[in-house]
Amino acid sequence: MDEDRSPDGLIVDCQLRAGLELLAHTWDPLVIVALRGEPLRRRAVKDALGGVSDKVLTEALHRLLANGLVTRRSFAEAPPRVEYALTPLGRSLLDGPLRAVGAWLAGHADELLAAQDAAQAG
Amino acid sequence: MDEDRSPDGLIVDCQLRAGLELLAHTWDPLVIVALRGEPLRRRAVKDALGGVSDKVLTEALHRLLANGLVTRRSFAEAPPRVEYALTPLGRSLLDGPLRAVGAWLAGHADELLAAQDAAQAG
DNA sequence: CCGTATCCGTATTGATACTG
DNA sequence: CAGTATCAATACGGATACGG
Numbered sequence: 001m002d003e004d005r006s007p008d009g010l011i012v013d014c015q016l017r018a019g020l021e022l023l024a025h026t027w028d029p030l031v032i033v034a035l036r037g038e039p040l041r042r043r044a045v046k047d048a049l050g051g052v053s054d055k056v057l058t059e060a061l062h063r064l065l066a067n068g069l070v071t072r073r074s075f076a077e078a079p080p081r082v083e084y085a086l087t088p089l090g091r092s093l094l095d096g097p098l099r100a101v102g103a104w105l106a107g108h109a110d111e112l113l114a115a116q117d118a119a120q121a122g
Numbered sequence: 123m124d125e126d127r128s129p130d131g132l133i134v135d136c137q138l139r140a141g142l143e144l145l146a147h148t149w150d151p152l153v154i155v156a157l158r159g160e161p162l163r164r165r166a167v168k169d170a171l172g173g174v175s176d177k178v179l180t181e182a183l184h185r186l187l188a189n190g191l192v193t194r195r196s197f198a199e200a201p202p203r204v205e206y207a208l209t210p211l212g213r214s215l216l217d218g219p220l221r222a223v224g225a226w227l228a229g230h231a232d233e234l235l236a237a238q239d240a241a242q243a244g
Numbered sequence: 245c246c247g248t249a250t251c252c253g254t255a256t257t258g259a260t261a262c263t264g
Numbered sequence: 265c266a267g268t269a270t271c272a273a274t275a276c277g278g279a280t281a282c283g284g
């Protein structure tokens with residue numbers, strides 16, 4: 001499924017970095033999680049994330065749009081309404097890597113905390 | 123395997139962020155990948171990553187040590203020798219989330235590029 | 245409500261030079 | 265070789281105020 005074609009791992013590493021950059025920015029993954037259900041209005045996304053500034057939220061949404069992970073739909077109504085939703089690609093990222101991270105932490109949280117304590121004590 | 127205990131996703135999100143922080147720093151995941159085989163000396167790790175400064179490499183290694191993802195073994199020899207290796211915890215992170223990211227990108231690289239092009243054009 | 249513009253504090257990266 | 269110290273550049277997250 002994933003041949004390790006490069007002897008020294010450089011090619012694999014570069015692919016890995018490209019993928020990690022999608023998750024590197026603080027709020028991007030959280031926006032994806034927030035959109036796992038229904039499409040949400042901008043304000044709803046902001047509330048779901050807790051305390052995030054308008055500027056940072058806009059940047060995150062633009063990145064996600066630029067990478068084709070979410071879609072933006074604008075309705076021409078009196079009170080402006082815009083809805084963001086996951087694309088199939090965005091959903092695959094949620095169901096794959098993102099869920100893998102969550103599952104890993106759920107299964108190794110105790111080990112991680114123990115290791116952190118041990119390292120701090122030593 | 124992963125119950126979604128929080129109705130609004132906040133708990134899940136926090137766990138996710140804790141896990142993502144382990145992968146957020148630029149070089150940390152790459153160091154883990156570099157150590158997937160044998161234990162490596164500091165210099166060997168540095169070379170494996172390409173062009174990384176001593177300072178940044180030290181910071182990355184210290185973080186990985188503090189989180190119990192790698193071990194450091196020092197040999198009392200004439201030319202100083204230090205070897206870094208993955209812990210079982212670090213290896214589980216490599217085999218789980220890290221591999222998931224790599225596999226996802228390998229399987230969706232074409233979609234990602236197409237979406238990026240489309241977004242740029244529109 | 246949606247989104248942009250401006251300004252700021254901090255964190256991260258990195259180059260360089262130096263010590264054990 | 266291993267690791268630290270110092271300094272510069274910049275990217276990031278964020279608060280605030282303003283415009284569509």
